[in-house]
Amino acid sequence: MAEDFILQIQHISKSFPGVKALDDVSINIRPGTVHALMGENGAGKSSLMKCLFGIYEPDSGEIILDGKPVRFNDSRQALDAGISMIHQELLSIPYRSVMENLWLGRYPSRGAGPFKFVDHKRMYRNTVELFKKLNMEIDPRIWVGKLSVSKTQSLEIAKAVSYNAKVIIMDEPTSSLTEHEVSQLFEIIRRLRGEGVAIIYISHKIEEILTISDDVSIMRDGRHVGTYQAESLTTSLIIKYMVGRDLSSRFPPKDNVPGKVLLKVEALTSPHGGSFKDVSFSVRRGEILGIGGLVGAQRTELVEALFGLRSVESGHIYIDGQEVTIKNPTQAKSHKMALLTEERRATGIIPMLSVKENMLLANLKRYIGPLGLINEKQGENDALKNIQALKVKTPSAKNKIRDLSGGNQQKVLFARWLLTQPDILILDEPTRGIDVSAKYEIYTIIIDLARQGKSIIMISSEMPELLGISDRIMVMCAGRVTGILEGREADQEKIMRLAAQFM
Ligand SMILES: Nc1ncnc2c1ncn2[C@@H]1O[C@H](COP(=O)(O)OP(=O)(O)OP(=O)(O)O)[C@@H](O)[C@H]1O
Ligand SMILES: [Mg+2]
Incomplete structure (x- = not known):
């Protein structure tokens, strides 16, 4: 019965050159519910949502909102009709204030006709x-570029909610949120649901889906596999529906053997101790050192300083027993370090370049021969090898990276740093936005690198991941190291206690 649904997606198909992104997808959404959408990277989740939100035009099929067929030529029309969306990629304008970003295109004004002014006071009040x-x-007045990734994501959430929509699409809203912010978001979601709003919720975090959703739709290869009641699902069932087979374990066996210390950090302190202070640790060859902590732990800041992206006030860094100075990323790279960063939009991908170019970017020297000639073949081979190893879903190595799904972009970045063949690989949330089976591939690669004697430092907010592959886990709180646990003796509770030591 049509009137039971706020939104009906009927037989939607959409193709891009070389890809059938959506193949006859039909899903019904009930008002006042959280409807989760799950599927592997490239399954078509974001594409379907972009069809709903007027960004893509479906090749065929119909969208029925509140019983009436609708067709949106752009997002403005979707917003006016009562659909808003939090995008997977953060789209804010860095050199504008928080409030200007929030009310972009709908600033409150005063006066009339040619004497109409933006009413900044009202805008500020509305924001507060x-x-x-x-x-x-x-802070409504701060530049968005100054916000942390998690605050930027919160801003996107606030924006989507501010339109008072009937349907709110959330495409991986928690990928960069801290645990506290996630529970805040869940509160917001529950309240909206109580008001009758339908939320379409996309996430790769299965635990999250089972907590928050009422209905779960699963997609695979552009097709709708099925819609289920959340209560009837379990983690392994979801994985089975998504992947099309059972996945017996979420972590590959660990067979790396840590050897001699390669990197040693002593009393590293940021300017005025403003970020991190007195950080000391070491990483052995063949070791995976996890770094755990909550928001404000300054983990990202620490590894950025190690990589020469931030200055330090004092402290020492030793590689292979030799003290080194690292003032910029070029020096870090010359010491065979690599850093996979937290936010792929800001510091990672170059949207207009191809998958291959994005992969080879950090390592161009390797492809230039003695006469300055570029060895196209070698580059091509390396790119193809990595596309295969990481199962990057793309029609070819030549496609623009911006056309890949979010998770597949992340895989390309991972490949980029692998190709620099680093001795010390620093990973900041390496599996963010990556589906369960691709995570497994990435863990396999990380463990394999450790087995070859590389040192790995991995920041992760996912407890199972920290526990699943680290040899040791260093926990930080408010810029200080509060403990270093042996992987074997670590558990969720011990990590949480150290992570909240000064709170
Ligand atoms: N603008 C585009 N041009 C070409 N191909 C596209 C475009 N947008 C999406 N695709 C392709 O459509 C397929 C589905 O992508 P989509 O972004 O919908 O996946 P997803 O399920 O959201 O994955 P993820 O979990 O990684 O975000 C992918 O193969 C992707 O490369
Ligand atoms: Mg997506």
């Missing part, structure tokens, strides 16, 4: 009010 309602602490 909205943040208060959502329990968010963000």
Whole structure:
């Protein structure tokens, strides 16, 4: 019965050159529910949502909102009709204030006709009010570029909610949120649901899906596999529906054997101790050192400093027993270090370049021969090898990276740093936005690198991942190391206790 559904997606298909992204997808959404959408990287989740939100035009099929067929030529029309969306990629404008980003295209104004002015006071008041309602602490006047990734994501959430939509699409809203922010978001979601809003919720975090959703739709290779009641699902069932087979373990066997210390960090302190202070640790060859902590732990800041992206006030870094200075990434690379960063949009991918170019970027020297000639063949081979190893879903190595699904972009970045053949590989949330089976591939590669004697440092907010592959886990809180646990004796509770030591 049509009136039971706020939104009906009927027989939607959409192709791109070389890819059938959506193949006859039909899904019904009930009002006042959280409807999760799951599927592997490249399954078509974001594409389907972009069809709903007027960004892509479906090749065929129909969208019925509130019983009436609708067709949107752009997102403006979707917003006006009552659909809003939090995008997987953060789209804010860095050199504008938080409030300007929030109300972009709908600034409150005063006066009339040619004497119409933006009413900044009202805009400020509206912003404060909205943040208060959502329990968010963000300064409305600060530049968005100054916000942390997680605050930027919170801002996107606030924006989507501010349109008072009937249907809110959330495409991986928690990929960069801290645990506290995730529970805040869940509160917001529950309240919206209570008000009758339908939320379409996309995430790769199965635990999250089972907590928050009422209905779960699963997609595979552009097709709708089925829609299930969340209560009837389990983690292994979801994986089975998504992947098309059972996945017996989420972590590959560990067979790396740590050897001699390769990297030693002594009392590293940021300027005025403003970020991290007195950080000391070492990583052995063949060892995977996990770094755990909550928001504000300054883990990202620490590894950025190690890689020469931030200055330090004092402390020492030794590689193979020799003290080194690392003032910029070029020096870090010359010491055979590599850093996979937290936010792929800001510091990672170059959207206009191809998959291959994005992969080879950090390592161009390797492909230039004695006469300055570029060895195209070698580059091509390396790119193809990695596309295969990481199962990157792309029609070819020549396609633009911006056309890949979010998770597949992340895999390309991972490949980029692998190709530099580093001795010390620093990974900041390496599996963010990556589906369960691709995670397994990435863990396999990380463990394999360790087995070859490389040192791995991995920041992760996913407890199972930290526990699943680290040899040791260093926990930070408010810029300090609060403990280093042997992987064997670590558990969730011990990590949490250390992570919240000064709170
Ligand atoms: N603008 C585009 N041009 C070409 N191909 C595209 C475009 N947008 C999406 N695709 C392709 O459509 C397929 C589905 O991508 P989509 O982004 O919908 O996946 P997803 O399920 O959201 O994956 P992820 O979990 O990685 O975000 C992918 O193969 C992707 O490369
Ligand atoms: Mg997506």
